[in-house]
Amino acid sequence: MKKRINITLDDKVLERIDHYADEHYTSRSGAITMLIVEATDNQKERRRD
Numbered sequence: 451m452k453k454r455i456n457i458t459l460d461d462k463v464l465e466r467i468d469h470y471a472d473e474h475y476t477s478r479s480g481a482i483t484m485l486i487v488e489a490t491d492n493q494k495e496r497r498r499d
Contacts, residue, residue, distance in 0.1 A: 459467070471481035
């Protein structure tokens with residue numbers, strides 16, 4: 451089951467998300483998901499080193 455969460459983001463973070471969404475032709479929620487996945491992957495790579 452999917453759960454919804456509410457978060458508050460700073461304006462600068464929203465600008466970055468919107469910029470990412472525009473570059474990748476996706477929605478704001480899609481951009482947030484992709485940024486989270488990228489950050490998670492980067493953390494996994496750092497732990498391997």
